[in-house]
Amino acid sequence: MPVNMKQLINLVEKEDWPFTQGHRLCPGCNAPMVAKWATMTAKALGYEPVVGAATGCLEVSTTIYPFTSWNIPYIHNAFENVAATISGAEAAYRSLLNRGRVKTDKPIKFIAFGGDGGTYDIGLQALSGAVERGHDFLYILYDNEGYMNTGNQRSGSTPPGADATTEPIGSEKAGKVQFKKNIVEIIGAHENVYAATAVTSDPFDFMAKVEKGLNHKGPAFIAVLAPCVRFWRIPESTGPQITKLAMETKYWPVYEIDRGVYKITRKPRNFKPIEEYIRSVGRFRKALQHPEYKEIIAEMQRYVDTRWERLLKLEEVTKDLYLR
Amino acid sequence: MPTRLAVTGAAAVAHAMRQINPDVVAAYPITPQTPIVEYFAGFVADGIVDTVMVPVESEHSAMSAVVGSAAAGARTMTATAANGLALMFEVVYIAASMRLPIVMPIVNRALSGPINIHGDHSDAYSVRDAGWIQLFCENSQEAYDMTIIATKLAEREEVLTPAMVNLDGFITSHGVEGVDLLDDEVVRDFVGIWEPKYPLLDVDNPITHGPLDLFDYYFEHHRQQQEGLKNAYKALPEVFAEYEKISGRKYDFLDLYRMEDAEYVMIVMNSAASTAKYVVDELREQGIKAGLVKPWVFTPFPKKELLEALEGRKAIMVLDRAMSFGKEAPLYSLIKSALYEAKDRPMIGSYVYGLGGRDVTPTMLKVPFEDALKGDLDPNEERYLGLKE
Numbered sequence: 001m002p003v004n005m006k007q008l009i010n011l012v013e014k015e016d017w018p019f020t021q022g023h024r025l026c027p028g029c030n031a032p033m034v035a036k037w038a039t040m041t042a043k044a045l046g047y048e049p050v051v052g053a054a055t056g057c058l059e060v061s062t063t064i065y066p067f068t069s070w071n072i073p074y075i076h077n078a079f080e081n082v083a084a085t086i087s088g089a090e091a092a093y094r095s096l097l098n099r100g101r102v103k104t105d106k107p108i109k110f111i112a113f114g115g116d117g118g119t120y121d122i123g124l125q126a127l128s129g130a131v132e133r134g135h136d137f138l139y140i141l142y143d144n145e146g147y148m149n150t151g152n153q154r155s156g157s158t159p160p161g162a163d164a165t166t167e168p169i170g171s172e173k174a175g176k177v178q179f180k181k182n183i184v185e186i187i188g189a190h191e192n193v194y195a196a197t198a199v200t201s202d203p204f205d206f207m208a209k210v211e212k213g214l215n216h217k218g219p220a221f222i223a224v225l226a227p228c229v230r231f232w233r234i235p236e237s238t239g240p241q242i243t244k245l246a247m248e249t250k251y252w253p254v255y256e257i258d259r260g261v262y263k264i265t266r267k268p269r270n271f272k273p274i275e276e277y278i279r280s281v282g283r284f285r286k287a288l289q290h291p292e293y294k295e296i297i298a299e300m301q302r303y304v305d306t307r308w309e310r311l312l313k314l315e316e317v318t319k320d321l322y323l324r
Numbered sequence: 325m326p327t328r329l330a331v332t333g334a335a336a337v338a339h340a341m342r343q344i345n346p347d348v349v350a351a352y353p354i355t356p357q358t359p360i361v362e363y364f365a366g367f368v369a370d371g372i373v374d375t376v377m378v379p380v381e382s383e384h385s386a387m388s389a390v391v392g393s394a395a396a397g398a399r400t401m402t403a404t405a406a407n408g409l410a411l412m413f414e415v416v417y418i419a420a421s422m423r424l425p426i427v428m429p430i431v432n433r434a435l436s437g438p439i440n441i442h443g444d445h446s447d448a449y450s451v452r453d454a455g456w457i458q459l460f461c462e463n464s465q466e467a468y469d470m471t472i473i474a475t476k477l478a479e480r481e482e483v484l485t486p487a488m489v490n491l492d493g494f495i496t497s498h499g500v501e502g503v504d505l506l507d508d509e510v511v512r513d514f515v516g517i518w519e520p521k522y523p524l525l526d527v528d529n530p531i532t533h534g535p536l537d538l539f540d541y542y543f544e545h546h547r548q549q550q551e552g553l554k555n556a557y558k559a560l561p562e563v564f565a566e567y568e569k570i571s572g573r574k575y576d577f578l579d580l581y582r583m584e585d586a587e588y589v590m591i592v593m594n595s596a597a598s599t600a601k602y603v604v605d606e607l608r609e610q611g612i613k614a615g616l617v618k619p620w621v622f623t624p625f626p627k628k629e630l631l632e633a634l635e636g637r638k639a640i641m642v643l644d645r646a647m648s649f650g651k652e653a654p655l656y657s658l659i660k661s662a663l664y665e666a667k668d669r670p671m672i673g674s675y676v677y678g679l680g681g682r683d684v685t686p687t688m689l690k691v692p693f694e695d696a697l698k699g700d701l702d703p704n705e706e707r708y709l710g711l712k713e
Contacts, residue, residue, distance in 0.1 A: 050527070063536050064535065077391050078388070078414055084384070087385075088390055088396070089525075091376045091389065091392075092398035095348050096396070104528065125384075
């Protein structure tokens, strides 16, 4: 039974918020929406969510001792190890369940949150290990394309042309030149996994994927494009709007890889040129002033078009061919 | 009926783990710890224990997973050595600060570089300030006993501090000896079931574990960790006494060997103590009043007991199986600092031996005694046993 608006309204009316107000994330930050929607979906489905978080904005802003924004069990360990930490908790759950020592009758579901630094980069090994071992957990990546907690340093997710303090655009160098790492396909290639992308402009698509991920027996992964309004240099009210544009320009295609089967879950009717996206995000401003900007944009356009074509073909050829 | 087995130290530890039957074991293989994990995996595969085993992809994830598991409320163990411990390092501190009673046998091995897979204590010393209880074992029997003792101690509510059980790489881990095993039920009753107060899986009483702890509380939490170790110091004699009741084997902070009237005292940890005891016996036959102190407990450091044992002796020779570059050797500096409070300070000397698994012979261990007998001990000189120069 898919989660519906009525269930969510019920939760809101009961003020049964798994993730509450009072956190200290920046106004306009998209990470708390992701945390709230995911945990509410779990609750609405009748699960007891247990959450792990990697070091990052979401962690430091919601658990400043002695305060906490989490009304559900929560654990933070370090930057790179949330997948390993939650896999230990999940193993403990299996063991204690087997030994009759778990106090709740409701099924517990484990959700791990990580930013792009802790997922694409330093935490990739732990995540890969946990997925390979087949732990039953949902990993949610809120991807703001940089180490924003520490002040806009580049990550493996930072796109070319974006201004980052550890790879700035200077007179001799056009900032970061590499494209983003394709994290969803890396995780999807583990085969025993449900992997998907989502955008903050489409909560229902995201929540449907959270539901799929939670119901999937084994590891699940959702990468949500979640702008950092501060370092993306965008107005506070425009985060979701920007992710919608990212989807419409093919910059961030919204799709899933369910045990090897590709499916594009949102197909915009009319695509917009990538330049429209780049012009609307302030972190690309310097790149637009760069003498080579036209080539950079042309290269990005070629890339996103090709990737979209590739996704369409993958969707066709993998249809119903579940690997595991 | 208690059984006597001829097994390696690694197998002895694995048997202790089998009898404890922890809820979760997450581990990664590393020489010379690997056989512990292998033996235990065998017990799991054969259904002898119903522990959930998590064969992680690295030691960093091993320590991370045991933190998740122990926080969830499960009795959790792992094991490691040298570079594996180094990879865990970050999370070793976190485990202690989260007050999780994880038990971790460490098969002591030289810490690279250069790479070396043999026994020394540089790994254990590298985490001496991480906030773990650190026990040291001379042989397989002690490694077996201490694994059980550590489990009981770490989980006491006033302690709630993780514990490491150190045994020497290859010498103890791979050497076969006779080991007396307790009955399975006796061990099971001794360790009981750990009932944590604030498990992560208590969904009706949700708790935030591992929050951000800024300057307004971090200090207080470290102070609480210190209290945990002070309480461990108080609890140790009780736990040792309880263990003596079930096993007949007596442990203490220090193993005092022929110390009643000893004038020349060697201090050494782990397996080299066996060789040192042999040397002490030889010297005693020659009428020399030699003695040996072997700390079983390194953290909490038994300063009071050491002072009592060492005060008024003629000479103390401290042996370290590790260096502290640019400073005095780790055990030596602690012993020397303890003796500051002695009314009657003995002569003292520092000896480094056996690095990277170099053989430790009786001839070698006689040297510090010979130096002491000649009155040739210099508190400011680090001397090396068996070094090719």
